[in-house]
Amino acid sequence: xxxxxxxxxxxxxxxxxxxxxxxxxxKEIAGHDGAYxxxxxxxxxxxxxxxxxxxxxxxxxxxPQLVGADSPSKRVGAAPAGGFAKVAHARPxxxxxxxxxxxxxxxxxxxxxxxxxxxxxxxxxxxxxxKIDGLSVSLRYEKGRFALGATRGDGATGEDxxxxxxxxxxxxxxxxxxxxxxxVRGEVYMAKGDxxxxxxxxxxxxxxxxxxxxxxxxxxxxxxxxxxxASRPLRFFAYAWGEVSEAVADSQWGFLxxxxxxxxxxxPLAELCQDVEQCLAYYRDTEGKRAKLSxxxxxxxxxxxxxxxxxxxxxVSRAPRWATAHKFPAEKARTLVKDIQIQVGRTGKMTPxxxxxxxxxxxxxxxxxxxxxxxxxxxxxxxxGDTVVVQRAGDVIPQVVEVVLEERPDDxxxxxxxxxxxxCGSLAVRExxxxxxxxxxxxxxxxxxxxxxxxxxxxxxxxxxGLGGKHIGAFWKDGSxxxxxxxxxxxxxxxxxxxRQGWGEKSVxxxxxxxxxxxxxxxxxxxxALGIRQVGQATARLLARQYGSLAGWREAMMAALDRDSDxxxxxxxxxxxxxxxxxxxxxxxxEQHNRDVLDDLEEMLAVEDFATPEAAASPLAGKTVxxxxxxxxxxxxxxxxxxxxxxxxxxxxxSNKTDYLIVGSDAGAKAxxxxxxxxxxxxxxxxxxxxx
Ligand code: IVH
Numbered sequence: 001x002x003x004x005x006x007x008x009x010x011x012x013x014x015x016x017x018x019x020x021x022x023x024x025x026x027k028e029i030a031g032h033d034g035a036y037x038x039x040x041x042x043x044x045x046x047x048x049x050x051x052x053x054x055x056x057x058x059x060x061x062x063x064p065q066l067v068g069a070d071s072p073s074k075r076v077g078a079a080p081a082g083g084f085a086k087v088a089h090a091r092p093x094x095x096x097x098x099x100x101x102x103x104x105x106x107x108x109x110x111x112x113x114x115x116x117x118x119x120x121x122x123x124x125x126x127x128x129x130x131k132i133d134g135l136s137v138s139l140r141y142e143k144g145r146f147a148l149g150a151t152r153g154d155g156a157t158g159e160d161x162x163x164x165x166x167x168x169x170x171x172x173x174x175x176x177x178x179x180x181x182x183x184v185r186g187e188v189y190m191a192k193g194d195x196x197x198x199x200x201x202x203x204x205x206x207x208x209x210x211x212x213x214x215x216x217x218x219x220x221x222x223x224x225x226x227x228x229x230a231s232r233p234l235r236f237f238a239y240a241w242g243e244v245s246e247a248v249a250d251s252q253w254g255f256l257x258x259x260x261x262x263x264x265x266x267x268p269l270a271e272l273c274q275d276v277e278q279c280l281a282y283y284r285d286t287e288g289k290r291a292k293l294s295x296x297x298x299x300x301x302x303x304x305x306x307x308x309x310x311x312x313x314x315x316v317s318r319a320p321r322w323a324t325a326h327k328f329p330a331e332k333a334r335t336l337v338k339d340i341q342i343q344v345g346r347t348g349k350m351t352p353x354x355x356x357x358x359x360x361x362x363x364x365x366x367x368x369x370x371x372x373x374x375x376x377x378x379x380x381x382x383x384x385g386d387t388v389v390v391q392r393a394g395d396v397i398p399q400v401v402e403v404v405l406e407e408r409p410d411d412x413x414x415x416x417x418x419x420x421x422x423x424c425g426s427l428a429v430r431e432x433x434x435x436x437x438x439x440x441x442x443x444x445x446x447x448x449x450x451x452x453x454x455x456x457x458x459x460x461x462x463x464x465x466g467l468g469g470k471h472i473g474a475f476w477k478d479g480s481x482x483x484x485x486x487x488x489x490x491x492x493x494x495x496x497x498x499x500r501q502g503w504g505e506k507s508v509x510x511x512x513x514x515x516x517x518x519x520x521x522x523x524x525x526x527x528x529a530l531g532i533r534q535v536g537q538a539t540a541r542l543l544a545r546q547y548g549s550l551a552g553w554r555e556a557m558m559a560a561l562d563r564d565s566d567x568x569x570x571x572x573x574x575x576x577x578x579x580x581x582x583x584x585x586x587x588x589x590x591e592q593h594n595r596d597v598l599d600d601l602e603e604m605l606a607v608e609d610f611a612t613p614e615a616a617a618s619p620l621a622g623k624t625v626x627x628x629x630x631x632x633x634x635x636x637x638x639x640x641x642x643x644x645x646x647x648x649x650x651x652x653x654x655s656n657k658t659d660y661l662i663v664g665s666d667a668g669a670k671a672x673x674x675x676x677x678x679x680x681x682x683x684x685x686x687x688x689x690x691x692x
Contacts (some may be wrong), residue, residue: 013062016449018059018062018651031043032052033072044468044470084151086151086153086160087148087159099322103122105279105324107326108302112124112304114637115313125272125305130187130299134214135218136151136186136189137161137165137185137223138184139186141175141178146166148634149171151222154460159222168234169235170264171264172581177247177261179244182262183244184259188236189217190233192295198210198233201214214429238265250306258443282300299327301324314680330392332389334387335387337356337382337386338384340353340382342417343358347448348438348445351371351372352372354371364392369390371400372435421441426444446476449476454469455531462521463518464518466514483600484597485517493532509691518610520607523607524543524545527543535585539581557570568582568583568586623659624660625643625651625661626670628654656679659679660682661682662684663683
């Protein structure tokens with residue numbers, strides 16, 4: 001699209017210019033519709049999409065004679081203007097960890113047994129069932145009536161698609177004999193045959209077809225008009241629960257029975273297995289049936305059958321310890337590497353990306369693949385012009401498996417990894433022991449600066465509506481946003497922004513409101529947003545939990561830096577943080593520049609202290625506990641998880657920061673040290689009473 005054209009106000013366009021722009025708008029909007037509906041992967045945020053449509057409508061209003069048959073204003077099923085209402089899940093919708101191969105599955109069962117303190121030979125019943133390749137949804141029944149239906153979203157918040165789900169025959173409007181509140185979780189999917197028929201229908205109507213049944217199901221569910229969903233052949237399998245007002249079963253297997261009693265469909269292939277061998281036989285057997293099944297599955301899900309055990313096992317990050325997915329092997333295809341490009345990330349890391357001749361890999365069109373780093377390119381000797389085998393495993397980014405050497409052109413040359421940054425020209429260096437080459441441009445590199453800002457506003461960080469990557473790029477270029485805190489000063493520039501192309505009074509007002517809305521970020525999101533190397537969401541949460549407040553965290557980090565020896569100790573003592581992560585965090589704090597950014601942000605924001613709901617009322621909230629000796633009633637892992645769930649920090653060694661030492665049998669030096677320091681020691685019984 002020509003930039004100059006889009007800059008011209010509608011009122012000033014000539015008819016010729018208007019015609020040209022309507023044509024590009026039609027293409028652009030159709031492309032975004034496709035990404036949103038067919039691929040279920042929108043490429044722009046709603047506000048940007050809305051702006052395109054508004055521009056289209058305004059031009060059409062001025063030039064009604066130019067409204068074509070393919071005008072976006074004539075198509076139905078366009079993306080929602082406002083979208084769906086958000087729904088906070090009463091209990092998070094978890095994802096699953098993966099076991100790649102039989103050995104990893106055996107490890108999973110081993111971990112479960114160790115956690116529960118079972119002997120290796122003690123049996124653990126496991127429910128095995130196909131992993132349906134669809135979309136997970138949550139159905140909330142209140143007093144037996146279907147009251148609310150939601151997508152998974154990010155697991156904590158989904159979208160309200162109640163009316164769409166009501167149109168599915170598999171989802172009963174009313175159920176009898178259920179608890180007053182019952183949330184049923186399961187998978188909406190489209191059968192392969194139905195998918196073929198739907199695509200035929202799409203073709204006949206001159207519409208783009210769907211890439212695979214999963215995308216078709218996703219596109220059909222996320223329709224603002226439920227009558228469109230109703231016209232799509234969607235189905236449902238129930239397999240889990242969310243909030244329930246009373247216990248519904250004492251085993252996973254019994255729960256499936258209850259679901260069927262309530263008239264909810266469950267997968268008929270589910271099986272109760274007694275041991276690992278039976279599970280693995282189930283896997284092989286089901287893989288053999290896979291092609292003949294009427295719906296797509298991408299692996300097997302295994303769940304510990306006893307629900308009291310599930311509860312004890314709990315979860316790590318966002319996945320339960322009591323379940324895992326064992327995926328079927330990845331699907332592969334051959335294609336051509338057109339080009340190898342270098343992307344520069346927020347830490348300056350240069351990632352080579354293969355631009356591919358688009359190819360369908362197991363139902364998904366793949367047009368690029370990460371090549372990870374220069375060693376990986378050298379190891380596989382991947383060159384521009386090569387024919388390669390690519391694969392996708394589940395949701396994982398496509399990978400290049402190998403080069404098809406017979407297809408290599410005669411004039412091919414090994415890929416020369418650039419020694420300078422393609423974005424800013426700075427020298428790119430590779431530190432000892434690192435696989436990544438990094439641009440040394442730091443603050444002057446536009447790619448690094450904008451990627452950092454994009455990370456800051458991204459969905460899992462500040463999640464600012466209407467401030468997408470494109471805007472960040474533009475604001476950075478013209479100097480309105482240089483550091484994260486500038487985002488919160490954008491209000492002062494409102495007038496100047498209003499006068500720029502693509503913006504108006506209303507859209508600027510919305511943007512400022514969206515920014516103001518985020519002035520009280522939860523501590524863990526705030527930490528994640530800083531984009532510290534090695535600090536992802538899980539680590540950010542650990543830090544938030546450990547230190548409780550931004551001030552507490554900063555203080556502890558500065559104190560650690562002031563320490564004469566072993567400053568990392570402070571962080572490495574946190575379960576889940578290793579020396580590499582600890583070093584990255586301290587390096588961040590050692591930089592005056594980063595501390596300035598923090599000061600600046602603190603002026604603009606009120607970062608909320610970390611609090612988990614269950615921890616708020618807990619006697620252990622904010623306490624530091626240490627376990628020593630062997631516990632009789634639970635494994636160390638379980639005790640630790642329990643304590644952390646109640647808001648405690650679990651440390652490895654006794655110090656004057658320790659609040660409680662829990663002493664099992666054969667306690668040693670730690671008990672003595674605690675005695676010397678006058679720290680409260682609890683027996684296992686007393687500990688049990690404390691945690692209720
Ligand atoms: S159980 C707490 N069972 O897989 C456990 N999930 O990768 C919740 N899925 O988000 C999931 N078939 O969308 C479960 N039989 C099955 C499943 C299944 C498909 C999906 C589900 C989940 C994803 C995790």
